[in-house]
Amino acid sequence: MSETFVVVGGDAAGMSAASKARREDPDLDVVVFEKGDWVSYAACGMPYYVKGDVDSLDDLVQVTPDEFRTERDIDLRTNHEVVGIDPEARTVTVAADDDRFEQPYDQLLVATGARAIEPPFDGMGLEGVFTIHDMDEADAIHTHVTESHPETAAIVGGGYVGIEMAEALASRGLDVHLFEMLPHVLQPFGESVAEVVEDHLRDRGVELHLDTPVEGFGGEDNVTAVDLESGTVPADIVVVGVGVEPNAELAADAGIEVGETGAIATDEYGRTNYETVFAAGDCAEATNVVTGEPDHVPLALTANRSGRAIGQTVTGTPTPVGGTAGTAIVKAFDLGAARTGILDESRAREAGFDPVSVEITAPTRAHYYPGAEELTVTLVADRDSERVLGASVVGREGVKRIDTVATALHSGLTVPDVEQLDLAYAPPFSPVWDPVATAARVLSGSLERPE
Known part of the structure; x- marks a missing residue:
């Protein structure tokens, strides 16, 4: 008899886990309960639908419910709300069409997301x-x-x-x-x-x-x-x-541990305090790659990545869900702004660091190449270890350079490491010294201690 993987919640984390589990184990019964109509949609695109840049809400849907059912063979049940979890009996209670029923599971993913405050x-x-x-x-x-x-x-x-x-x-x-x-x-x-x-x-x-x-x-x-x-x-x-707050009440009522952030506490594999219960997405904590402590940063990539990892874990290949640096980017008319890691010096000190920061402004292209814009980069590091702690960038172009610093955070790179990175150069794309490398070069000087 095949095992059953039940997923509560049909958006990024839930459907990523369900899809990955189905691909890895075609014999696994995968059942997803979603209390609403919509699944697998791009919430980050909603302001652009309101603006008119996106013609239809349906354009924000990555995979339709019917495609999940027919093409991916996932038992997706929309307008089905899970109202209770019994981790000891390994069942969930589901409400739908004025009826209730019990659904057994062998492994369970709680992916209930977050709600607007x-x-x-x-x-x-x-x-x-x-x-x-x-x-x-x-x-x-x-x-x-x-x-x-x-x-x-x-x-x-x-x-x-x-x-x-x-x-x-x-x-x-x-x-x-x-x-x-x-x-x-x-x-x-x-x-x-x-x-x-x-x-x-x-x-x-x-x-x-x-x-x-x-x-x-x-x-x-x-x-x-x-x-x-x-x-x-x-x-x-x-x-x-x-802001948003995690939908963690369903889990908490079942005795599933909730962390100090208010989100569901998990280990490196997304597992909760119950061996067969996982949590992922905006309802769950993740490990901050800078501090090593639990954090709650509800972002799309974190949800997709953790769901995919859990889909592999429940099918027999234990896969870490990965940490979070809180990397984010936002568009404000013609301007872009991005950040990653720890920028607030008081928070850095609370985490045991001695923060040092610099702010530089540099062109996004060679000075002689048409269209160059100014990019302001703030880079923060720990004085003792010289480890990069965080960064922000703001400008009319080039703000995706924040990904260079996010990579440095996940890799534990120091400021000299970033300064020495072999970053791409051509006049239409960057000056010889990329703005991030320039910030690292300037910060290196600030980290030097007098003899």
């Missing part, structure tokens, strides 16, 4: 107030903009989603106000990146309200204003993007 603001239930973390929410915003024709938008939160939605709605012709309770947007990217992005947002017509907590939203049935301590700002549509 909904602050306890007055007026969150008003028409025209949205969060954006799933396809239905993206569709609702798109429909509201298209059919209700709002004129003024309020974005609450200056993180990735806030910046991308500010661009999306401004590009649709709305007057956009962005509210951030901290002194700067993109807090994990560092102050120098934030200031460049803020100036660019203002140049593109976005009105920033920094260091400005929101108290709620006004209106009777439809939202009409954002309420602040200092007064109100008119708004016909509000998008709240203040």
Whole structure:
């Protein structure tokens, strides 16, 4: 009799695991329960659907439910919600169509993802107030903009989603106000990146309200204003993007251990405190490659990679899920910003490092080649070990250079190692000294101790 691998959640981690397990072991019964309609979709593309760069929500779907069922032979059941897990009996309780049933498993993956944080603001239930973390929410915003024709938008939160939605709605012709309770947007990217992005947002017509907590939203049935301590700002549509939190309650209720981050605790193979239960994606912790400690960084590649690894592990080839450096990149109109590792010096000190940093600005191409733009690079390292700890970059082109530093973090490279990397050079693509190598060269001087 074949074994059964049950997956709870049908997005990046869940479907990557199911697909890999099916390829590795054609005799394995693979059952996926997804409580909604959508599976295997590109959540990162939703702001661009709202903007109009993506024609249809269906364009964001990588593999359709029918393709999973017919081409990959996966027993995918949409609109089936797992409401309970019994790790001792190795069963899950599933609710669907006003019915409940028990599904046995031999191995289980919890891939329940994360949800948008909904602050306890007055007026969150008003028409025209949205969060954006799933396809239905993206569709609702798109429909509201298209059919209700709002004129003024309020974005609450200056993180990735806030910046991308500010661009999306401004590009649709709305007057956009962005509210951030901290002194700067993109807090994990560092102050120098934030200031460049803020100036660019203002140049593109976005009105920033920094260091400005929101108290709620006004209106009777439809939202009409954002309420602040200092007064109100008119708004016909509000998008709240203040972060996400892991959907870990299902696991916690079953006695599956949840870490200090609030996400499900796992080992290097994605296994929980139960031998036959795994967790991956936005609901699970991962190991930070800089600190070596558990971290919760909900990003698409982390979810896909960990799901694929677990799909191999459950079919007999133990495969580590890999660590996270928190590498991220965001587009703000004509500007790009990216970060990886630890940039905050206080956090670096808490992790036991003695941080040293430099900030340089260098051209993205040879100075004489047309189209060169300035790229600002901040590089952080530990003084004692000279190990690279993190970096940020901001500019109109070349921000994918952050991947060089991410590679250095995963490899444990030092600043001199990065300085000596044999990076590609041709005038249309880079100066002789790539901006990342230039930053490493400058930082090497700062790391030198006097005799």
